[in-house]
Amino acid sequence: MSSTIDEIRRFAEQRHYRPATLERWLVLSPFDGAALLQLAQSLRLSDNQLRDLWAWAGEIAARDQHSLAEVLGSAEICSALRQPVGRHDQLKLVKAALRRRRFPQLSANEDRMRVLVRQLNLPAGVRVELPEFLEGDELTIHMGVRDPKTLRLAAAALLAAADSPTCAELFHLLDEAP
């Protein structure tokens, strides 16, 4: 047990963690503390990165009445950590997995909206961005064009999309949770 505590202290010192973070960490149960250490070590998390992931994991644990170790050891997180990608992308995957579990209804809504965006069949240079956490009533359209012809094609595709039932459903989902 003391070796885990020593390891946490050593890791926090190496990564220049704030004393407050370490203090919170050390009062966790040994299993939770060790699970957090494993995550922090495998992703080489900075203080801010650790606290972000910990916040969501803690909220999930409180809501689902699980331990932090159970949340961090869940299939989604383990699967994200097994992906053969770089550390930065692994962090993104872990974050996405935690976000999905913390905000299931919001994530389902976002997923459905992304499917609808794909169904609009917009040209390659046109990208539709959803508001962060769907906390807004606007979709942002990014358009990259190289000449008048591709501009006309993109504009025509957007006009056609605007009149489609798919687009209506997209804005309806932005308007109110299903």
Next chain:
Amino acid sequence: MTAWTPDEVWIERSEADSAVARRVRERLPDLPTHVVDDPSSANPYEFAAGKRRLVVQRHRGTFLQACPAGTSGLVCCNYLVMNFASNCPFDCTYCFLQDYLRNNSAIKIFSNPEDGLAEAAAVLRAHPERTFRIGTGELADSLALDPISGLSELLVPFFAAHANAMLELKTKRDCIESLLHLDPKGRVVVSWSMNTRAVTANDEAGTASFDARLAAARRVQAAGYKVGIHFDPLIDQPGWESAYREAIRDIFRAIDPKAVAWISLGSLRLGSGLKAAIRSRPTATTILDGELVPSPDGKDRVWRGVRIKMYRRLLDELRSVDSCLPLYVCMEPAGVWEKVFGNIPSDRQLADHLVGALA
């Protein structure tokens, strides 16, 4: 419900002969009382301990202020607040005071309410063309300390005598006895913060029960007061739709919708400090289980699609009770107003609408 009683009283020495201090001593004769030069020394280290200590001290700042809900980017109802007290004896799980007053937690009654009323009188005289809505329930429950302070006996006659002001007393208690023999002349609204029965029972410790609030509302209505209802904070919990529907039906079985001044809806909103304070409470709560996400004003709220859905369902239910009920949402941006009400009022239009509803 018995009135709240602190464990001890601290009085600022220079205010010991004030009417408020004398009244407090008369009404709490058996409590240990300390007369001190510096009342700030009364704030204990522990927030909860502060709630057991009553301090009578002079208020040295401005009493009358714009409601902080008028944050940039949000639709505002031009509400004014007057703080005659600070902190609240109740222990609602979601209360922002546990963060806002964490270093200033003793319950304070200010000894110079006459100065506040003089400020209000000057503003009312300077703007006779406007009608002001002024509330005392921002940093304290408006009526929780009334059995000790007797403040309503000063406030109600003052507002009854001023044609261009409405006083709102916001409460979660049923301390209304002192109001019943006063004549508000239609210019005092007594408002209850209401929630589902489950939230009331689980997350509003020390307050009056759901039914006790309604019984008190019925009595003040009979005594000539308008009644306000604040569904704030709405909590996104499983079954919220039927729980709020049932709450609305119960409320309007008890009170007459025609004598309702206004009804507000507001979602749970949490600054980072408040969220941490709620998490560190000794008792478990489910109010943080909802899908709370960061909003542009820096506070976490349940995400917009759920908020809009909650507002729409509750507004539909309220309109089915009486289509003329004056309704508004609190601390929401124009985009949410548009989706919920179909229009975006200016701050002035909203204020006029709420005041006009009282005519």
